[in-house]
Amino acid sequence: MSEINKVKVFRVQGTGPTPVTVKISRIGKALRIKCDCPAGAYMDPCEHWKSLFTGEDQNYLDITDDEIREIQDWLDDSDLDEALQNLLYFEGHEKNMHENLARQKRALRGRVIDILISDPQL
Ligand SMILES: [Zn+2]
Numbered sequence: 601m602s603e604i605n606k607v608k609v610f611r612v613q614g615t616g617p618t619p620v621t622v623k624i625s626r627i628g629k630a631l632r633i634k635c636d637c638p639a640g641a642y643m644d645p646c647e648h649w650k651s652l653f654t655g656e657d658q659n660y661l662d663i664t665d666d667e668i669r670e671i672q673d674w675l676d677d678s679d680l681d682e683a684l685q686n687l688l689y690f691e692g693h694e695k696n697m698h699e700n701l702a703r704q705k706r707a708l709r710g711r712v713i714d715i716l717i718s719d720p721q722l
Contacts, residue, residue, distance in 0.1 A: 605627050605628070607623065607626075609621065610622055610660060613659040614648060616637075620636055621636050624649065631674055631675060631678035633649050650688070652671055653684060654688055
């Protein structure tokens with residue numbers, strides 16, 4: 601049985617003036633990802649590479665769609681699979697929670713104004 605042993609390096613044009621560089625390697629079951637953006641310097645998972653797995657838009661400079669699909673396959677059965685899937689799951693829930701919270705605040709704000717206007721004591 602042959603072990604996966606691969607490395608890809610590509611750049612991403614983010615919001616800054618110069619592109620960031622992402623390096624992803626899969627050696628055996630070990631998937632390792634490094635980005636040279638400020639978040640990556642603190643070893644934080646950043647959007648520059650998480651987008652590979654979420655499908656969110658990203659301005660990749662030198663990587664093909666085929667290579668992206670290949671990298672997505674590297675996640676399967678790697679030592680990052682469960683942790684990354686959990687992170688993406690909770691980030692999705694966090695986003696939904698923020699949207700629901702904003703919606704509830706808007707709904708409540710409308711009612712608070714209604715009460716203020718309709719109550720002559722206030
Ligand atoms: Zn980054």
